[in-house]
């Protein structure tokens with residue numbers, strides 16, 4: 270029967286469409302524990318603005334073959350490292366693969382920390398990313414926004 274045949278083939282089509290749409294530019298949400306992530310792919314940071322509480326550990330996933338860094342700076346477009354809001358400025362150093370760093374503790378909610386790549390500076394597709402300090406009481410972002418545990 271044509272109707273049953275159409276229904277039976279739908280899941281495979283859906284899976285193939287999802288696989289094609291996802292590519293490898295973003296981490297597979299179902300494989301990551303809850304937390305704060307910055308992904309670098311195609312010389313671009315994502316998300317461009319991450320909200321995280323002071324003292325949070327940030328995991329940086331570098332999907333490019335070349336080394337990049339997440340290096341704090343005073344202001345966008347100046348590429349001068351610094352530490353607005355106080356605390357020790359963060360700098361992952363140049364790396365490939367995965368690296369973590371910790372935001373300074375005690376930063377005031379609403380503080381915006383700008384960062385750049387110390388190797389490529391304005392050559393990055395997204396030259397500057399930012400991290401906005403939010404209230405510590407807020408839970409970490411749900412890596413499974415659809416609900417459940419990713420299964």
Ligand SMILES: [Cu+2]
Pocket residue numbers: 336337338386387388389390393
């Ligand atoms: Cu870079």
